[in-house]
Amino acid sequence: MKRAAVPLLAVAAALAFAALPFVTSSNYIVGVGVSALLFTVAAAALNLIYGYTGLLSFAQLGFWGIGGYVSALTVVTFGGNFWWGVLWAALINAAIALVVGYPMLRTNRHAFVISTLTFALLVSLIARDWVDLTRGPLGIPNLPPPTVFGRTFSTTHQFYGIAWGFSVAMLAFLYALCSSRIGRTLIAIKQNEPLVRAQGISPMPYKLAAFAISAAITGAAGGVFVFHLGIVDPLILDFYYMQTFLIIMIIGGAGSFWGVVAAGIALSALPEVLRFSADFRMIIYGVILVAAMFAMPSGVAGWLRDRRIARLRAELQ
Amino acid sequence: MTIDAVYLLQLTLNGITLGLLYALIAVGLSLIFGVMEIINFAHGELLMLGAFAMAFALPVTGLLYWPALGAAVVCTMMAGLVIYEMLLARLKTDEFERSILITLGLSIIIIHVMQYVFTATPRLVDTQYGFEGVQIGAIRITWTRVIGAGAALVAFGGLYAVLRYTQFGRAMRAIAQNREAALMVGIRPRVVARNAVVLSAGLCGLAGAAIAPIQLVTPYMGQFLIFKAFALVIIGGLGNIPGAVVAAIGLGLVENWIGGFFEIAWQEAAVFVIMIVVLFLRPDGLFKRGGMRVG
Numbered sequence: 001m002k003r004a005a006v007p008l009l010a011v012a013a014a015l016a017f018a019a020l021p022f023v024t025s026s027n028y029i030v031g032v033g034v035s036a037l038l039f040t041v042a043a044a045a046l047n048l049i050y051g052y053t054g055l056l057s058f059a060q061l062g063f064w065g066i067g068g069y070v071s072a073l074t075v076v077t078f079g080g081n082f083w084w085g086v087l088w089a090a091l092i093n094a095a096i097a098l099v100v101g102y103p104m105l106r107t108n109r110h111a112f113v114i115s116t117l118t119f120a121l122l123v124s125l126i127a128r129d130w131v132d133l134t135r136g137p138l139g140i141p142n143l144p145p146p147t148v149f150g151r152t153f154s155t156t157h158q159f160y161g162i163a164w165g166f167s168v169a170m171l172a173f174l175y176a177l178c179s180s181r182i183g184r185t186l187i188a189i190k191q192n193e194p195l196v197r198a199q200g201i202s203p204m205p206y207k208l209a210a211f212a213i214s215a216a217i218t219g220a221a222g223g224v225f226v227f228h229l230g231i232v233d234p235l236i237l238d239f240y241y242m243q244t245f246l247i248i249m250i251i252g253g254a255g256s257f258w259g260v261v262a263a264g265i266a267l268s269a270l271p272e273v274l275r276f277s278a279d280f281r282m283i284i285y286g287v288i289l290v291a292a293m294f295a296m297p298s299g300v301a302g303w304l305r306d307r308r309i310a311r312l313r314a315e316l317q
Numbered sequence: 318m319t320i321d322a323v324y325l326l327q328l329t330l331n332g333i334t335l336g337l338l339y340a341l342i343a344v345g346l347s348l349i350f351g352v353m354e355i356i357n358f359a360h361g362e363l364l365m366l367g368a369f370a371m372a373f374a375l376p377v378t379g380l381l382y383w384p385a386l387g388a389a390v391v392c393t394m395m396a397g398l399v400i401y402e403m404l405l406a407r408l409k410t411d412e413f414e415r416s417i418l419i420t421l422g423l424s425i426i427i428i429h430v431m432q433y434v435f436t437a438t439p440r441l442v443d444t445q446y447g448f449e450g451v452q453i454g455a456i457r458i459t460w461t462r463v464i465g466a467g468a469a470l471v472a473f474g475g476l477y478a479v480l481r482y483t484q485f486g487r488a489m490r491a492i493a494q495n496r497e498a499a500l501m502v503g504i505r506p507r508v509v510a511r512n513a514v515v516l517s518a519g520l521c522g523l524a525g526a527a528i529a530p531i532q533l534v535t536p537y538m539g540q541f542l543i544f545k546a547f548a549l550v551i552i553g554g555l556g557n558i559p560g561a562v563v564a565a566i567g568l569g570l571v572e573n574w575i576g577g578f579f580e581i582a583w584q585e586a587a588v589f590v591i592m593i594v595v596l597f598l599r600p601d602g603l604f605k606r607g608g609m610r611v612g
Contacts (some may be wrong), residue, residue, distance in 0.1 A: 056414045106596075107601070109414075113417060114547045114548070114551050117544065118544060119589070130582070283433070286424075290404070
């Protein structure tokens with residue numbers, strides 16, 4: 001497959017996905033489609049910070065939850081509309097990421113991982129315990145459906161259009177970012193930070209920007225997701241979401257844009273297929289994670305790349 | 318608000334006993350990090366296995382505390398050995414993120430298998446000491462807490478002696494301080510890493526077994542504690558064992574004081590807020606890692 005064929009294929013796939021609500025009348029399948037799109041965006045944002053920049057961030061879970069709460073509160077408590085909610089979710093997350101990201105990124109990469117994890121836990125404690133703002137464990141139910149120019153998107157089929165538009169826009173932005181000079185700098189930071197410094201590039205602003213952008217996108221995706229659920233409560237910060245994003249990114253191949261997007265779409269259907277019982281599903285998730293780390297450390301995309309390189313080598317001999 | 322001296326002393330004692338148990342977990346994490354430069358995400362699940370082993374061993378031993386404690390520690394050490402040989406031994410050096418993802422997967426598997434088999438219903442664990450306590454003046458503290466804290470102190474003494482005076486412990490410190498030099502003098506990293514994992518699994522099992530009669534035993538109990546322990550090893554400086562102990566006891570005290578005088582919500586959040594502040598002021602933790610020192 002030639003390189004140029006990939007974006008064409010992506011456009012075709014995006015258009016095929018847009019057609020999903022017209023193909024099926026099942027609310028359940030369209031609902032799974034909405035989750036698939038939003039999980040893919042969150043996994044692609046995680047890919048930006050881990051796959052490209054080499055920083056494993058568990059804070060994504062916190063940003064996802066903050067995004068959910070911010071967009072819900074904008075609509076319910078502050079009387080804004082859905083779009084303002086999503087915008088605020090992105091902006092507030094970017095601001096929080098800059099503030100907490102700076103001390104975290106000054107440490108080494110070991111401490112970074114752990115401190116992002118504790119950030120996510122702190123967010124879930126706040127969601128549960130700051131009852132005046134978040135309404136505690138009961139959450140905020142009955143989120144109103146979004147409206148555009150007076151038209152209400154109340155059914156799952158209509159909401160799918162919003163999720164699709166949002167996801168395509170975010171993925172296009174991430175693709176443009178990852179394939180730009182900034183994306184290449186991030187990869188360089190991951191591969192050899194001292195060399196990047198030696199080239200006269202300060203890694204800190206790049207790392208901080210990558211962290212803030214991935215926080216903003218994850219938060220916006222979380223903000224859209226809670227309107228799909230119709231409720232926001234502390235369960236939005238369940239570690240299950242983080243595991244899902246991680247598995248999507250790892251199976252797809254960290255550092256491979258299209259690999260992660262393809263895995264996001266394919267694997268979001270998986271929890272629905274595996275719906276025997278919640279426990280059993282999680283056991284399978286765990287087994288997949290461990291097995292993938294040993295069998296395909298760089299995901300399906302990495303495995304394909306290795307095979308292509310091996311074939312080229314064989315042709316040379 | 319007037320501060321009642323007796324109440325404060327009661328909170329302080331509770332804080333120290335809790336802090337010592339936190340320290341057992343944090344020390345294990347620090348030991349593994351020092352020797353292998355990885356973080357074991359499944360460490361909390363070792364603690365949970367220790368607590369479950371205690372819960373099942375007690376009825377067998379006729380509620381006798383010490384044999385059950387011993388059985389729980391042996392159990393978790395074996396679990397540690399299996400985890401090392403099956404998963405951790407395959408990691409190469411400098412695969413930190415990979416180690417986290419693998420042990421995260423393992424932790425998901427252990428939690429949900431335990432929940433599938435034993436259900437999520439919390440278990441109350443009864444021992445020969447029941448829920449009686451010692452009364453010193455107006456202060457009351459249960460025997461299980463006193464003994465848990467005592468066992469933790471003995472374990473620290475033992476760990477200090479092992480790391481300082483035995484070949485077994487010296488090898489661990491050597492690897493932690495300079496991996497290449499240790500290799501050159503003929504220390505086998507694989508064996509030392511295995512010993513470190515088994516030893517820290519044992520410490521964690523001891524913590525789990527000691528916590529079992531104090532708290533309710535559930536498949537999720539390890540997760541709450543381990544996240545705190547992660548923050549503690551960051552506050553104390555990654556790989557710094559005395560730092561982890563000091564941070565853990567400090568946290569036990571702070572949590573109990575906050576819980577006693579302020580809203581309960583702040584108690585859980587304290588550790589994370591302290592961690593972010595510490596990272597701001599001292600990115601390497603309060604006590605910088607200078608090899609793995611014990612004295």
